[in-house]
Amino acid sequence: MTESIGPAAEAPEFVRLVLDVVRRIPQAQVMTYGDIAEFLERGTARQVGAAMAGYGSAVPWWRVVNASGQLPEQLRGRAAAEYFAEGTPYDPERERVRLARCRWDGSA
DNA sequence: AGCCTGACAGATA
DNA sequence: GTATCTGCCAGGC
Numbered sequence A: 001m002t003e004s005i006g007p008a009a010e011a012p013e014f015v016r017l018v019l020d021v022v023r024r025i026p027q028a029q030v031m032t033y034g035d036i037a038e039f040l041e042r043g044t045a046r047q048v049g050a051a052m053a054g055y056g057s058a059v060p061w062w063r064v065v066n067a068s069g070q071l072p073e074q075l076r077g078r079a080a081a082e083y084f085a086e087g088t089p090y091d092p093e094r095e096r097v098r099l100a101r102c103r104w105d106g107s108a
Numbered sequence B: 001a002g003c004c005t006g007a008c009a010g011a012t013a
Numbered sequence C: 001g002t003a004t005c006t007g008c009c010a011g012g013c
Helices: A013-024 A033-040 A045-058 A073-086
Strands: none
Touching (some): A013 A045
């Protein structure tokens, strides 16, 4: 059999591309799933979501949200702590980031 | 092959 | 503002 490989090594190329983008999102800013697919000119929002579900723990996953500025229920608590820590504009009532203020377009 | 599921999104009512 | 439907497409069964 092949020798032991790390979790990232068995990730498909699309997953690597997604993770590379997520790592570049600046602190206190976010991208949506669709933004990442569009930025890569590859895949769909749903595929980005699948990539994050499987491998997202290796990157700043809380900086990737859906088009409503939210993450799944299970992750909202931990994400909120990160938003508070890094100063991301966040609406605790709605449990969502304020996309109009912190959406990153991919430019530095 | 078909069917279902999913960290989604836009249109519509 | 919420609810529902449809399109999307890879992956698992």
